[in-house]
Amino acid sequence: MINVLIVDDSNVSRAVVRKSLGLAQVPIARIFEAADGLEALSILKANEIGLVLADIHMPNMTGLELVAEMRASARFHATPVVIVSSDGNQKHREQLQLHGVRGILKKPFRPEQVGALVRTIIREVGKVD
């Protein structure tokens, strides 16, 4: 089982993602949480994180900046990132895809949608390893 990091500046937004993962019964070892990209990088450095679920719009370091930092890092460049956001802006989506995000989950979503996406990524990561 993998550790998952949820990155969002909203407490309730992180809780919604956490609750959805639980309702979808996704096999996860531990869920870590960060309020912005900077905090997320600290948690990534201190722990073995298998998947990052991040919002786009956050103070200090946005989701896009976090993905760029991770891609430039020797340690985290292959860690899958899924963007979880209500932002439907096509340009933002294209930028994120250029940075190699594994998926974009548009809010509102049903627990089974986040469950299916995370299970697919876990399977793919398992095959790579």
Added chain:
Amino acid sequence: MARTMEKPELQGALSRVLEELVFALVEPADGMSVNQGQLLLASLRFSGADSGLIQLAVPEVFARQLAADWMGLETSEEVSDALMVDAVGELSNVFAGEVLDTWFSEQRDYELETPQVSRIEHVDVESVFKASTLSAVVVTELAAEICGAIQVSAAP
């Protein structure tokens, strides 16, 4: 103007958000009753081919219960004002995304600012929504009335 939106589309966006994010069953309503108690109003500015404001008004009682449910708290009395505002912000943010995806269809080229949440009285919400370009009200199975609106203020 990017496009216009009809009331059923706005009502549909509001219903979808409440059903998928809150698991609340809702029905369309004609307007807001006067006995909803204090309301929380979230306002989000947007810009693109059109500029304006998305607004969402929810009863405080509903907002507290929503925050308690999301945070896994036993009762809504445990919910702080900050958490309640956070919950309304999240709800309004998702609602605004749904509305603007329809309004700016195809390229969806818009920018959305973070929500500003304030307490208002029923009389204030009436004037807010009278000034809107389009508004819609839905009612939950527990009789909470929730109103969403879009106000287009300027064309570039």
